[in-house]
Amino acid sequence: MTADLTSPETPEESRRVGRRAFLGLVGLGALGVVIGGKVQSALSSAAGSGLGGIFPFGNNFRIYSITGNYPVISPESYRLQVSGLVDHPTTYTLSDLRALPPTTLVKTFQCVTGWQVPDVEWKGVRLSHLLDAAGVQSGAVGVTFESYDGADTESLTLDQAHLSDVIVAYEMLGKPVTREHGGPVRLYVAPMFGYKSLKWLSAIRVVDRIEPGYWEQNGYPTNGWLDGTTGNTNPRLGLA
């Protein structure tokens, strides 16, 4: 292929700028990956909520469902079971939960895949409150969560479950949690990536063995701490 382009005006005059442009554009893409997070935050604060709604410049929630549909649960029929290795298995209605002392958190919601929504307000009951009320038995090591969608499960160690910013949330951004966002009641595990905050929470079971949840079985770390990419090296609370 070397002597192919021997038409009179080609070889001497022409320059191989195409390859340079190609490599330059690839480099630009790599640069975008490095600074893209910052660019996005700047753009989303500049654009406000208008354009940011559709284009990738805004900080928006991205909603994933693992079953292909969102369970429909009316606030009246909602029930939360607390069971397993506890002295007093309990079933809560939504109004039972609302009657308990509320906790409000304002935090950045961070997805493990790289999107975030800053300053999201959550209101709910501390998980530790529900566990203490049920009376965790000795021999218990963790908590397993189940979802109304019938597929998603999650788990926390008992230590993690007792953190003050792990709540059973019924309000998000000042309104009842919507169906897409896991309403009427979902888990919100503030110090961890979004996938730990199980939606459509139906049951809390205290267990003697941590079982990896849906996302963990699909390769996500069981300890989804926000400040580490893998849970096992996190100094905060050790292994699950």
Next chain:
Amino acid sequence: MDATDDSTPAPGVLVRFDAVQRTVHWINAVLFFALIVTAIPLYFGSLFGLVLPRHAVEQIHLYCGLALPVPILISLVGSWGRQMRRDLRRVSYWTRDELNWLRRRGTRLVRADKFNPGQKVNTIVVGASIVVMLGTGAILKWFQPFSLSIREGATFVHDSLSFLLVIVILGHVVMALTHPDELRSMFRGVISAHWAQRFAPRWFAEESASLERASDSLSSPGEGVGSRS
């Protein structure tokens, strides 16, 4: 279309795209289409909370994305990739005239090669985009080794560039539909010498010269008969 079509075009026509190039082009077209069709519900669905079998759509998107570069790479190696490699060189090399054309945003006439400067820009942009989309897509899929800031950057680049790519590809389709001769050559391979003379004079001159060489060598058998490269 049998193999002889490529090496011995009928009089008055030139081979614009050989069978390898046409095959790769149409495989790419199908994969790009599948990528865009699956990207729309993945992106907008997650923004608006639409109900969809997300996992299945994700898998299709993933495998089409991973498959996209494979035919291109295969088409570039080996003896079957000769024409593909030649055309890649054409895209890479720019004459001063072509660079001027670019600087003046297409207002200056240029004695075009097989591909005009606009087509060259399109090829380079799409080619680089494939690499960037593949890289950022891989970061999104296998994100564990990467820091959060890199994941955010990859999401941002992958999403933003997809908007640009859709526009570029739509432009490509519009150009194809409004240029039936060129579009036909992506099905049949050949284009009229008349077209080449008019729109790709530098390529036409080169092809004519090599055809002359080939017919010269017919008189001395055993020397590169039918080789058009």
